[in-house]
Amino acid sequence: MGLKKGYFVLLSLIFCLTAKAQTFDFKIDHFAIVVDDVDKSATFYGEILRLTETPHPDKKPGFRWFVVNGSSQIHLIQKEFTPFEKNKSMHLCLATKDLKGIIAHLEKNNISYSDWPGEKNAITLRADGVQQIYLQDPDGYWIEINTAQH
Numbered sequence: 001m002g003l004k005k006g007y008f009v010l011l012s013l014i015f016c017l018t019a020k021a022q023t024f025d026f027k028i029d030h031f032a033i034v035v036d037d038v039d040k041s042a043t044f045y046g047e048i049l050r051l052t053e054t055p056h057p058d059k060k061p062g063f064r065w066f067v068v069n070g071s072s073q074i075h076l077i078q079k080e081f082t083p084f085e086k087n088k089s090m091h092l093c094l095a096t097k098d099l100k101g102i103i104a105h106l107e108k109n110n111i112s113y114s115d116w117p118g119e120k121n122a123i124t125l126r127a128d129g130v131q132q133i134y135l136q137d138p139d140g141y142w143i144e145i146n147t148a149q150h
Contacts, residue, residue, distance in 0.1 A: 030073040038078035091142035
C-alpha cells in the first residue's frame, strides 16, 4: 500500500471512530401525560408538588404546563384516551434535597405515599444510599421522589 493510500485509510478510520463516539448532549425538554381533568391535575402539580406553571404558547384550552427545573417541563393534556394500567415501574422521578420537607408537605395535605414494595408512609433506601418514596397523581400516574444528587 502506498504512503498516500495508507495515510488516507488512517485518516478515514480516525474520522469514523470520532464520528461514532460523538454524543448528542440530550437534555429532557418535557414529559407529557394525558389527564381526565386538566385543572384538577394542575392543582396537584402546582400546589402539592409546588411546580411553577408556565403558559402554553398558543394558550389552548386543555393544556397546562409546569416547569420542573430550569427548562424541563411536565405537560398536562386533557383529552379522551383509552385507559391503561398505571404500573409503578413506569413513573416520573423527581429528585430533591429535602425529602423530609416533601413528606411533611404531603402528610399535611393528606397525600399518601409509600416505599417501592407499597408499605404506606415508608421510605425505600437504595443500596447507593438514595432514599425514595412513591405517590400517585389524581389520574393514577406514579411519581417517585428521591434524594439522588445530580
